[in-house]
Amino acid sequence: MTTPDERMEELMLADEPEFQHVMECVFDVQSHESRTYLALLDVPGSTIAELAEDLDRDRSNVNRSLTTLVEKGLAERERRLLDTGGYVYQYTAVSLPVARERMHEAVEEWSAQVHERIDEFGSSR
Template sequence: MVDSIHEMIRASFRCEDMVKCVLGLKALDIEAYKVLLMHGSTTTDRLGEILNRERSTAYRSLQNLITCGIVYRETKSIETGGHYYEYTAIELWEMKQIVKKNVDEWYCQMNEMVDKLDDKICALILRMDNEKTQI
């Protein structure tokens, strides 16, 4: 995994790496998303089995995926009473739109910061010049 944008631009990285970076996910979260895409809606227990992980680990990944908006949870009723939750991944094209939106927002924020960089540098130079003249 690359540690900076500079490295990412020059390194060979996969789409998965970019999605993890943009959405703040871990490798297991991406694996869980893929499982949901391939197998359809499932429970935490079943996801844990498929991923060969503890139920609690699968649950944490599902919570991460829900938080970034690429998985949703539905309550299902049991005929004899009670309920359980099923988790469903949004379609790939929808996830792509979320990633693109996040990248676009980040790009705009970074451009605004770069535009302000001249003012910050000028202020820093002026302050350093003032400190030199006071010495």
């Protein structure tokens, strides 16, 4: 498992980074979480069981990925009542334009912090 710093270094060295790689770096998510996001884009309203089958992953792993995506604001969860009683959660990815905007905001925030550090360098000497 790579660290956020290692992912950032890889991203900065890549000539043409893939969207998924940028997403992983900016939001500090793992590749299985970004794959889950992309799967949700293709099939909005998916359940954990459906995603587990589509991604060929264990349901508990998919559940953890979805929890992370919801926490990061990249997916939304909605409870749907079943005709037979009970309920199931359905997950939908935020739209690609929303995810892109959030990525831009995160990069701009990071850039401002880097510029601040550059400006501070040597001021205590």
